[in-house]
Amino acid sequence: MKELKSYLSQYENPRILDIGTGKGDFIAMIDYVYQDYSEIIGIDIVDYLLEMDESAFENNPKIKWMDLDVLETTFPKNSFDIISLSNTLHHIKDIKSMFNQMVEMLKPGGIIILSELISSNDLSEKQISHQLLHSFAAKIDHELNKVHSQIFSKENVMQAIEMYSPLPVDAIWELETKSFDEEITLEDLYRLVDGLLKNVKDSPKFEQYKEEAIAIKDYLQENGFSYATTICVVLKKQ
Numbered sequence: 001m002k003e004l005k006s007y008l009s010q011y012e013n014p015r016i017l018d019i020g021t022g023k024g025d026f027i028a029m030i031d032y033v034y035q036d037y038s039e040i041i042g043i044d045i046v047d048y049l050l051e052m053d054e055s056a057f058e059n060n061p062k063i064k065w066m067d068l069d070v071l072e073t074t075f076p077k078n079s080f081d082i083i084s085l086s087n088t089l090h091h092i093k094d095i096k097s098m099f100n101q102m103v104e105m106l107k108p109g110g111i112i113i114l115s116e117l118i119s120s121n122d123l124s125e126k127q128i129s130h131q132l133l134h135s136f137a138a139k140i141d142h143e144l145n146k147v148h149s150q151i152f153s154k155e156n157v158m159q160a161i162e163m164y165s166p167l168p169v170d171a172i173w174e175l176e177t178k179s180f181d182e183e184i185t186l187e188d189l190y191r192l193v194d195g196l197l198k199n200v201k202d203s204p205k206f207e208q209y210k211e212e213a214i215a216i217k218d219y220l221q222e223n224g225f226s227y228a229t230t231i232c233v234v235l236k237k238q
Contacts, residue, residue, distance in 0.1 A: 013037060014080075029177075076105075077104050095160055103237060110236075114157075115232045118152055118157060119150075127226050132216050135150060136212060143209075168236065172233045177230060186225075
Protein backbone atom coordinates (compact mmCIF):
# COMPACT_ATOMS: atom_id res chain seq x y z
CA MET A 1 0.00 0.00 0.00
CA LYS A 2 3.03 2.24 -0.34
CA GLU A 3 1.51 4.00 -3.36
CA LEU A 4 -1.60 4.94 -1.40
CA LYS A 5 0.48 6.19 1.53
CA SER A 6 2.69 8.18 -0.84
CA TYR A 7 -0.29 10.10 -2.24
CA LEU A 8 -1.93 10.69 1.14
CA SER A 9 1.34 11.95 2.60
CA GLN A 10 1.52 14.75 0.05
CA TYR A 11 -1.21 16.61 1.95
CA GLU A 12 -0.93 18.22 5.38
CA ASN A 13 -3.89 17.24 7.57
CA PRO A 14 -6.11 16.57 4.55
CA ARG A 15 -9.89 16.58 4.69
CA ILE A 16 -11.13 13.42 2.99
CA LEU A 17 -14.51 12.40 1.57
CA ASP A 18 -15.24 8.71 0.90
CA ILE A 19 -18.19 8.15 -1.44
CA GLY A 20 -20.18 4.91 -1.37
CA THR A 21 -18.43 4.05 1.85
CA GLY A 22 -20.40 0.88 2.63
CA LYS A 23 -19.09 -0.47 5.94
CA GLY A 24 -15.90 1.56 5.64
CA ASP A 25 -13.42 -0.83 4.02
CA PHE A 26 -11.51 1.84 2.11
CA ILE A 27 -11.56 4.24 5.06
CA ALA A 28 -10.00 1.45 7.12
CA MET A 29 -7.24 1.17 4.51
CA ILE A 30 -6.61 4.92 4.58
CA ASP A 31 -6.46 4.88 8.38
CA TYR A 32 -4.13 1.86 8.28
CA VAL A 33 -1.47 3.58 6.17
CA TYR A 34 -1.91 7.23 7.19
CA GLN A 35 -3.43 8.71 10.33
CA ASP A 36 -2.47 12.40 9.91
CA TYR A 37 -5.74 13.48 8.33
CA SER A 38 -7.96 16.14 9.87
CA GLU A 39 -11.26 14.44 9.02
CA ILE A 40 -12.77 11.65 6.96
CA ILE A 41 -16.44 11.83 6.03
CA GLY A 42 -18.02 8.67 4.67
CA ILE A 43 -21.27 8.97 2.73
CA ASP A 44 -23.66 6.28 1.56
CA ILE A 45 -27.40 5.85 1.16
CA VAL A 46 -27.81 2.42 2.79
CA ASP A 47 -28.85 2.95 6.40
CA TYR A 48 -27.96 -0.45 7.84
CA LEU A 49 -24.46 -0.23 6.41
CA LEU A 50 -23.96 3.19 7.95
CA GLU A 51 -24.91 1.77 11.35
CA MET A 52 -22.18 -0.85 10.93
CA ASP A 53 -19.73 1.91 10.00
CA GLU A 54 -20.39 3.90 13.14
CA SER A 55 -19.77 0.93 15.41
CA ALA A 56 -16.57 0.03 13.58
CA PHE A 57 -15.01 3.46 14.10
CA GLU A 58 -16.81 4.76 17.16
CA ASN A 59 -13.52 5.44 18.97
CA ASN A 60 -12.16 7.66 16.20
CA PRO A 61 -13.72 11.16 16.41
CA LYS A 62 -12.06 12.17 13.13
CA ILE A 63 -14.25 9.75 11.14
CA LYS A 64 -17.87 10.75 10.52
CA TRP A 65 -20.78 9.24 8.59
CA MET A 66 -23.64 10.76 6.65
CA ASP A 67 -26.63 9.19 4.92
CA LEU A 68 -26.21 11.06 1.64
CA ASP A 69 -26.25 10.55 -2.11
CA VAL A 70 -23.22 12.14 -3.78
CA LEU A 71 -25.47 13.98 -6.23
CA GLU A 72 -27.48 15.50 -3.39
CA THR A 73 -24.64 16.65 -1.15
CA THR A 74 -24.48 20.27 -0.03
CA PHE A 75 -20.75 20.53 0.62
CA PRO A 76 -19.36 23.82 -0.72
CA LYS A 77 -16.97 23.99 -3.65
CA ASN A 78 -13.33 23.20 -2.87
CA SER A 79 -14.23 21.40 0.38
CA PHE A 80 -11.89 18.39 0.25
CA ASP A 81 -8.23 17.66 -0.41
CA ILE A 82 -8.94 14.03 -1.27
CA ILE A 83 -12.09 12.28 -2.48
CA SER A 84 -12.19 8.49 -2.68
CA LEU A 85 -14.68 6.45 -4.64
CA SER A 86 -14.27 2.93 -3.31
CA ASN A 87 -15.84 0.04 -5.24
CA THR A 88 -18.74 2.30 -6.11
CA LEU A 89 -18.40 3.03 -9.83
CA HIS A 90 -20.45 -0.05 -10.75
CA HIS A 91 -23.29 1.21 -8.50
CA ILE A 92 -23.58 4.61 -10.22
CA LYS A 93 -26.24 5.29 -12.84
CA ASP A 94 -25.18 8.82 -13.81
CA ILE A 95 -21.37 8.57 -13.89
CA LYS A 96 -20.85 11.91 -15.64
CA SER A 97 -22.79 13.88 -13.02
CA MET A 98 -20.96 12.06 -10.24
CA PHE A 99 -17.55 13.03 -11.64
CA ASN A 100 -18.65 16.64 -12.11
CA GLN A 101 -19.90 16.79 -8.52
CA MET A 102 -16.64 15.35 -7.17
CA VAL A 103 -14.55 17.84 -9.13
CA GLU A 104 -16.68 20.71 -7.75
CA MET A 105 -16.05 19.58 -4.17
CA LEU A 106 -12.31 18.99 -4.70
CA LYS A 107 -9.78 21.70 -3.85
CA PRO A 108 -7.27 22.83 -6.52
CA GLY A 109 -4.33 20.44 -6.33
CA GLY A 110 -6.54 17.78 -4.75
CA ILE A 111 -6.97 14.21 -5.93
CA ILE A 112 -9.71 11.70 -6.56
CA ILE A 113 -8.73 8.12 -5.69
CA LEU A 114 -10.94 5.65 -7.52
CA SER A 115 -10.60 2.04 -6.38
CA GLU A 116 -12.53 -0.64 -8.21
CA LEU A 117 -12.70 -4.41 -8.08
CA ILE A 118 -12.02 -5.77 -11.57
CA SER A 119 -12.66 -9.04 -13.36
CA SER A 120 -9.62 -11.14 -14.17
CA ASN A 121 -8.82 -14.54 -15.67
CA ASP A 122 -5.96 -15.31 -13.29
CA LEU A 123 -7.67 -15.21 -9.90
CA SER A 124 -6.70 -17.68 -7.19
CA GLU A 125 -9.34 -20.00 -5.73
CA LYS A 126 -9.55 -17.70 -2.69
CA GLN A 127 -10.06 -14.64 -4.90
CA ILE A 128 -12.81 -16.41 -6.83
CA SER A 129 -14.71 -16.44 -3.51
CA HIS A 130 -14.82 -12.63 -3.62
CA GLN A 131 -16.01 -12.67 -7.20
CA LEU A 132 -18.79 -15.16 -6.34
CA LEU A 133 -19.93 -13.00 -3.42
CA HIS A 134 -20.00 -9.88 -5.57
CA SER A 135 -21.94 -11.61 -8.33
CA PHE A 136 -24.51 -12.85 -5.80
CA ALA A 137 -24.87 -9.37 -4.27
CA ALA A 138 -25.36 -7.87 -7.73
CA LYS A 139 -28.14 -10.37 -8.51
CA ILE A 140 -29.91 -9.59 -5.23
CA ASP A 141 -29.67 -5.84 -5.78
CA HIS A 142 -30.98 -6.26 -9.33
CA GLU A 143 -33.95 -8.15 -7.88
CA LEU A 144 -34.54 -5.14 -5.61
CA ASN A 145 -34.27 -2.71 -8.56
CA LYS A 146 -30.99 -1.24 -7.33
CA VAL A 147 -28.12 -0.23 -9.62
CA HIS A 148 -25.40 -2.84 -9.18
CA SER A 149 -23.49 -4.01 -12.25
CA GLN A 150 -21.42 -7.14 -12.38
CA ILE A 151 -17.66 -6.65 -11.98
CA PHE A 152 -16.07 -4.32 -14.54
CA SER A 153 -12.95 -5.20 -16.46
CA LYS A 154 -9.96 -2.88 -16.18
CA GLU A 155 -10.77 -1.68 -19.71
CA ASN A 156 -14.34 -0.82 -18.66
CA VAL A 157 -13.08 1.24 -15.72
CA MET A 158 -10.56 3.15 -17.80
CA GLN A 159 -13.11 3.76 -20.57
CA ALA A 160 -15.56 5.23 -18.03
CA ILE A 161 -12.86 7.53 -16.68
CA GLU A 162 -11.79 8.63 -20.16
CA MET A 163 -15.39 9.27 -21.18
CA TYR A 164 -16.71 11.03 -18.08
CA SER A 165 -13.88 12.42 -15.94
CA PRO A 166 -12.85 16.07 -16.50
CA LEU A 167 -9.55 15.31 -14.74
CA PRO A 168 -6.52 13.50 -16.16
CA VAL A 169 -5.15 10.22 -14.79
CA ASP A 170 -2.11 10.82 -12.60
CA ALA A 171 -1.34 7.21 -11.61
CA ILE A 172 -2.74 3.67 -11.62
CA TRP A 173 -1.76 0.58 -9.63
CA GLU A 174 -3.13 -2.65 -8.16
CA LEU A 175 -4.10 -2.29 -4.51
CA GLU A 176 -2.35 -4.51 -1.96
CA THR A 177 -5.01 -5.96 0.36
CA LYS A 178 -3.25 -8.88 2.05
CA SER A 179 -3.26 -7.22 5.48
CA PHE A 180 -7.06 -7.05 5.36
CA ASP A 181 -7.69 -10.54 3.96
CA GLU A 182 -6.61 -12.08 7.26
CA GLU A 183 -9.19 -10.11 9.28
CA ILE A 184 -12.20 -11.57 7.47
CA THR A 185 -13.68 -14.72 9.00
CA LEU A 186 -15.94 -17.32 7.43
CA GLU A 187 -18.61 -16.34 9.95
CA ASP A 188 -18.49 -12.75 8.64
CA LEU A 189 -18.97 -13.98 5.09
CA TYR A 190 -21.76 -16.37 6.02
CA ARG A 191 -23.61 -13.49 7.72
CA LEU A 192 -23.18 -11.43 4.55
CA VAL A 193 -24.68 -14.19 2.40
CA ASP A 194 -27.55 -14.74 4.86
CA GLY A 195 -28.25 -11.00 4.96
CA LEU A 196 -28.44 -10.80 1.18
CA LEU A 197 -30.74 -13.81 1.06
CA LYS A 198 -33.03 -12.33 3.70
CA ASN A 199 -33.56 -9.27 1.49
CA VAL A 200 -35.30 -11.43 -1.15
CA LYS A 201 -37.25 -13.77 1.14
CA ASP A 202 -40.49 -12.79 -0.63
CA SER A 203 -39.14 -13.23 -4.15
CA PRO A 204 -40.60 -15.97 -6.35
CA LYS A 205 -36.97 -16.88 -7.09
CA PHE A 206 -36.10 -17.30 -3.41
CA GLU A 207 -35.40 -21.04 -3.65
CA GLN A 208 -33.05 -20.42 -6.57
CA TYR A 209 -31.19 -17.77 -4.57
CA LYS A 210 -31.11 -20.09 -1.55
CA GLU A 211 -29.43 -22.84 -3.57
CA GLU A 212 -26.84 -20.38 -4.85
CA ALA A 213 -26.21 -19.13 -1.31
CA ILE A 214 -25.57 -22.69 -0.08
CA ALA A 215 -23.17 -23.31 -2.99
CA ILE A 216 -21.27 -20.10 -2.19
CA LYS A 217 -20.95 -21.07 1.49
CA ASP A 218 -19.64 -24.50 0.48
CA TYR A 219 -17.08 -22.87 -1.80
CA LEU A 220 -15.98 -20.50 0.97
CA GLN A 221 -15.64 -23.39 3.41
CA GLU A 222 -13.46 -25.33 0.98
CA ASN A 223 -11.34 -22.51 -0.45
CA GLY A 224 -11.31 -19.58 1.99
CA PHE A 225 -11.40 -15.93 0.96
CA SER A 226 -9.11 -13.27 -0.44
CA TYR A 227 -9.92 -9.92 -2.06
CA ALA A 228 -10.00 -10.11 -5.84
CA THR A 229 -7.84 -7.78 -7.93
CA THR A 230 -8.56 -4.12 -7.20
CA ILE A 231 -7.08 -1.20 -9.12
CA CYS A 232 -6.53 2.32 -7.83
CA VAL A 233 -6.68 5.23 -10.26
CA VAL A 234 -5.64 8.73 -9.16
CA LEU A 235 -7.10 11.79 -10.88
CA LYS A 236 -5.58 15.16 -10.03
CA LYS A 237 -7.15 18.63 -10.16
CA GLN A 238 -4.80 21.38 -11.29
